[in-house]
Amino acid sequence: MTALQAPPSASEVLSRCRELVRPALEEAVAGLHPWLAEMAAYCFGWCEVGGAPAAAPGGKGVRQALAVLGAEAAGADGRVGVPAAVAVELVHAFSLLHDDIMDGDGTRRRRPAVWQAYGTGPAVLAGDALFALAVQTLAGVARxxxxxxxxxxxxxxxxxxxxxxxxxxxxxxxxxxxxxxxxxxxxxxxxxxxxxxxxxxxxxxxxxxxxxxxxxxxxxxxxxxxxxxxxxxxxxxxxxxxxxxxxxxxxxxxxxxxxxxxxxxxxxxxxxxxxxxxxxxxxxxxxxxxxxxxxxxxxxxxxxxxxxxxxxxxxxxxxxxxxxxxxxxxxxxxxxxxx
Amino acid sequence: MTALQAPPSASEVLSRCRELVRPALEEAVAGLHPWLAEMAAYCFGWCEVGGAPAAAPGGKGVRQALAVLGAEAAGADGRVGVPAAVAVELVHAFSLLHDDIMDGDGTRRRRPAVWQAYGTGPAVLAGDALFALAVQTLAGVARxxxxxxxxxxxxxxxxxxxxxxxxxxxxxxxxxxxxxxxxxxxxxxxxxxxxxxxxxxxxxxxxxxxxxxxxxxxxxxxxxxxxxxxxxxxxxxxxxxxxxxxxxxxxxxxxxxxxxxxxxxxxxxxxxxxxxxxxxxxxxxxxxxxxxxxxxxxxxxxxxxxxxxxxxxxxxxxxxxxxxxxxxxxxxxxxxxxx
CATH class of the missing domain: 1.10.600.10 (Farnesyl Diphosphate Synthase)
Known part of the structure; x- marks a missing residue:
């Protein structure tokens, strides 16, 4: 008989899923053209403009957590959901990048938006790259x-x-x-x-x-x-x-x-x-x-x-x-x- | 015994493939949000800004022809290749739309580029829509x-x-x-x-x-x-x-x-x-x-x-x-x- 445990809080769930997904997300982004990979990493809060490492606030990671929990809800190991988690986080980042351009929002998570930091054209292309990478990630695993x-x-x-x-x-x-x-x-x-x-x-x-x-x-x-x-x-x-x-x-x-x-x-x-x-x-x-x-x-x-x-x-x-x-x-x- | 015939010229091949693909391409574009569908139709040379029908020069349609011929080369009817043709033409249009923004090219096929005619933000979004539609078109038919x-x-x-x-x-x-x-x-x-x-x-x-x-x-x-x-x-x-x-x-x-x-x-x-x-x-x-x-x-x-x-x-x-x-x-x- 196991001791009674309080169920994990939402922030524990989010943080567990972020840790599970992060290596795969980093690996996917690292496969991009280096210039686009830097813009993607900046967008995720992993680096500054120029590439110096940073730990800026990223998102809560709600979408990646949902993907991991979806796999677990189906009775599978959460790791099975990781490619889905990577794909949806990439799509989310793509949409933030492009929406900020369309809406003229110069700030995102208290830092300059990607189009402000790198220029509109490069930000359009970085969004496209994340979009393509999302499809590629899923096409690589889906049976x-x-x-x-x-x-x-x-x-x-x-x-x-x-x-x-x-x-x-x-x-x-x-x-x-x-x-x-x-x-x-x-x-x-x-x-x-x-x-x-x-x-x-x-x-x-x-x-x-x-x-x-x-x-x-x-x-x-x-x-x-x-x-x-x-x-x-x-x-x-x-x-x-x-x-x-x-x-x-x-x-x-x-x-x-x-x-x-x-x-x-x-x-x-x-x-x-x-x-x-x-x-x-x-x-x-x-x-x-x-x-x-x-x-x-x-x-x-x-x-x-x-x-x-x-x-x-x-x-x-x-x-x-x-x-x-x-x-x-x-x-x-x-x-x-x-x- | 059949009479000797000259093989079709490249422009006959291109025109045959364009005619085969056009209804499916139009149908795919018609399923978009009406605003985005207009930008897509403008990009293909089918309409003017505002939606009035036009017959402006589109592209030669090399990519759609290659897709149709790929299916035929495999021994199938060219119609089997039409979803592939639609997908690659959509991707091509997406890349022209976004590249013109990045390169600052204001003219495309002797008309204002989409970003000049509709604005940069809308052109970014129209490109995204074409990209998503390409993936959707193929996901709908690929086994x-x-x-x-x-x-x-x-x-x-x-x-x-x-x-x-x-x-x-x-x-x-x-x-x-x-x-x-x-x-x-x-x-x-x-x-x-x-x-x-x-x-x-x-x-x-x-x-x-x-x-x-x-x-x-x-x-x-x-x-x-x-x-x-x-x-x-x-x-x-x-x-x-x-x-x-x-x-x-x-x-x-x-x-x-x-x-x-x-x-x-x-x-x-x-x-x-x-x-x-x-x-x-x-x-x-x-x-x-x-x-x-x-x-x-x-x-x-x-x-x-x-x-x-x-x-x-x-x-x-x-x-x-x-x-x-x-x-x-x-x-x-x-x-x-x-x-």
Whole structure:
């Protein structure tokens, strides 16, 4: 009889998976053209411009963890999911690199974005290299083309979501051409959900899971992604800057059309909200109006719906117990335990 | 007994393959996000900015033809090679879109490049969409992951070749850090050869060719690509502007480090060549010096070597006869019958 142990926390799960994946990710990146490998390493926080080693903050590694846990949930060793983990982390880095160019974001994780540090052209090429490497990594291990179908479908959804996101910025805030909350949900599913769903599904597929399990995990990951984006939207308006690391009300200052904003704009209680958005000095007033018009409550309710759906999908699928617990811990961590 | 017929000319082969592939290419592009589909259609010459139909000059369609002929060479119907043809044309369009951004080329086929017409960010995204669609197209039909291995390896080589090409521009013209002809050859194999090799190999793989045939065709396509690039370099200096559609000596005015230039720079007969490159008013003088230093002859000899190797690979591989003749016609057309 073993002693009772507390289940591992989400940060323990994330850190275990990062350690498992890191050597393979480093090896894949090292196979790139040296110039592109440096940009990739900079993007992952492993080096400074010029190549000197660094330990800058990388991402949390949610996607790689989902891939490892997907393989474990299928009853396989987590190492079986590592190529899937490498592929999805490469795709994630590719999308950050290119999105920062498109969005004109000069800073990423408190350092200059790759296009700022190395130039736009080189950053485009480094993104392309990561994209190609992701496909190559998976093509090298997948025994059937289904895995590449999952990855390429997620890539297509990711690009479609980014296209919608770019176009939303130029749509009006009011009138028949305004962005609807349903359109926003579809965008978030493409831009955030598709790759999370792909990560856990790919891991499960490499782990030998039956197709129904792969599909259920893919759906659960997508629901998690939508919920995560909605919670991120709420934090982007009402979050504590000390916790989020972003300025208070930053999304309102920039006039971003996030879910709470779109719900409020569609409500008769919107009042002068359209005029306040994008005006930094009126951000507090805008936040109060959005809350009064039900934007915050609707976003949290919608996030709760998707989180519950993800939990139900996990509960209704036969999964190896420790990995199922780790997946739930990760879900709680990403969307908040209270949802 | 059938009447004797002249074998089809290369332009008949190209046009037959374009007609065979066009519906599937249009269908694939139509499945993209409408905004990205318009940029893709503009890039293919099918529409104007805004979406109005157009019949602007597209490419010759060499890559799609190679894919169709690869399938036919394996004894299959050319239609079997169509998904490969669509995939390689999408990859080619992706690389033109992104390369024009990186190289700052504002014009492509006598129209504004996509990034000029739609903006840099949208052009980056449209390229990503074409890339993802290429992988998706192939993942949808390939019965084994080998085909995706071929495509992703070509993608990786393409990116590596572009990286070298970008870096060559900032290397010195003389001294130990100068670009060697061998480095240039490796760049051309990546940037031009890899996708030509992939096209014919993928077509053959979908047509059910044995692995040895796929490999031989891949190598032949790569050799053809290198030879094509070398001939293009010669035409870029000594070509007739009425035939090439490019200004006489254009490559010299821009100071491009092409193969004939690199050979001449490495020769004791280079003389003042380093100072003349990139000076439009000295282009004629530079061309004469490069010729005198053996640059032109060396490029043509090198192109002849690769063309002969491609022909030998085709001759040494069991291929269905009509397709083999079409492949040879295409080879003659691309590198010049006299080589």
């Amino acid at each position: 059937d083309p289904g895995a590449l179908g999952l990855l390429s479908a997620a890539l297509a959804d990711l690009v479609r979501g980014q296209a919608d996101d770019l176009l939303f910025a130029s749509r009006p805030r009011t009138g028949p051409e305004r962005v609807t909350p349903a359109e926003y949900r579809a965008m978030a599913e493409g831009k955030t959900g598709a790759l999370l769903g792909c990560a856990v599904a790919l891991g499960a597929a490499l782990g030998g899971a039956p197709e129904a399990t792969v599909t259920a995990l893919e759906q659960a990951g997508r629901r998690l992604g939508i919920a995560f984006q909605l919670v991120d939207d709420v934090l982007g308006i009402w979050g504590d800057p000390a916790v989020t690391g972003k300025p208070a009300g930053g999304d309102l200052r920039e006039g971003k059309k996030t879910f709470p904003v779109l719900v409020a704009l569609a409500s008769p209680a919107a009042g002068r909200l359209p005029e306040l958005l994008g005006r930094p000095e009126r951000a507090e007033e805008a936040a109060a109006l959005i809350e009064a018009a039900g934007g915050r409550a609707a976003a949290l309710a919608e996030a709760r719906t998707h989180t519950a759906a993800a939990r139900a999908l996990l509960a209704g699928t036969p999964l190896a117990a420790p990995a199922a617990a780790d997946l739930l811990a990760l879900l709680d961590f990403l969307v908040g335990r209270e949802l | 084994d992951p080998g085909a995706l291995g071929l495509l992703s390896a070509a993608l990786a080589d393409l990116v590596r070749g572009q990286a070298d090409d970008l870096l060559f521009a900032s290397r010195p013209r003389t001294g130990p850090e100068r670009v060697t002809p061998a480095e240039y050859r490796a760049m051309a194999e990546g940037k031009t050869g890899a996708l030509l090799g992939c096209a014919v190999a993928l077509g053959a793989a979908l047509g059910g060719a044995p692995e040895a045939t796929v490999t031989a065709l891949e190598q032949a396509g790569r050799r053809l690509g290198i030879a094509f690039q070398l001939v293009d370099d010669v035409l870029g200096i000594w070509g007739d502007p009425a035939v090439t559609g490019k200004p006489a000596g254009g490559d010299l005015r821009e100071g491009k480090k092409t193969f004939p230039v690199l050979v001449a720079l490495a020769s004791p007969a280079a003389g003042r060549l380093p100072e003349l490159l990139g000076r439009p008013e000295r282009a004629e003088e530079a061309a004469a010096l490069i010729e005198a230093a053996g640059g032109r002859a060396a490029a043509l000899a090198e192109a002849r070597t690769h063309t002969a190797a491609a022909r030998a690979l085709l001759a040494g591989t069991p291929l269905a006869a009509p397709a083999a003749a079409d492949l040879l016609a295409l080879l003659d057309f691309l590198v010049g019958r006299e080589l």
